[in-house]
Amino acid sequence: xxxxxxxxxxxxxxxxxxxxxxxxxxxxxxxxxxxxxxxxxxxxxxxxxxxxxxxxxxxxxxxxxxxxxxxxxxxxxxxxxxxxxxxxxxx
Numbered sequence: 108x109x110x111x112x113x114x115x116x117x118x119x120x121x122x123x124x125x126x127x128x129x130x131x132x133x134x135x136x137x138x139x140x141x142x143x144x145x146x147x148x149x150x151x152x153x154x155x156x157x158x159x160x161x162x163x164x165x166x167x168x169x170x171x172x173x174x175x176x177x178x179x180x181x182x183x184x185x186x187x188x189x190x191x192x193x194x195x196x197x198x
Contacts, residue, residue, distance in 0.1 A: 119166040122157055126150070126173055138180040150177070 112121040130138055140147065154177075158170055182192045 117166070119157065119161055119164060119169055122153065123169045123173070137183065138176050140180055140184050 108121045108125050112124060115121070116124055154170055154174060158167055158174075161167055161170075185192050
């Protein structure tokens with residue numbers, strides 16, 4: 108993200124916008140992963156870092172929505188690969 112986007116949208120808004128550009132707007136249906144590997148791990152690390160840093164901001168609802176939608180997308184990807192989703196969740 109560049110500083111101009113952060114200045115225009117704020118840190119959470121800029122991250123939300125960057126995720127929309129890279130993964131598609133999640134309000135238009137489920138997210139479908141186009142790749143796997145380190146870049147998806149980076150997304151979880153960035154989201155976790157922002158949720159930790161800005162946990163008191165009401166805007167974190169945007170990030171929580173991304174976590175929920177990415178979790179649903181991951182479960183769908185596992186299901187389509189024939190991998191039981193329950194084996195990835197700690198209950």
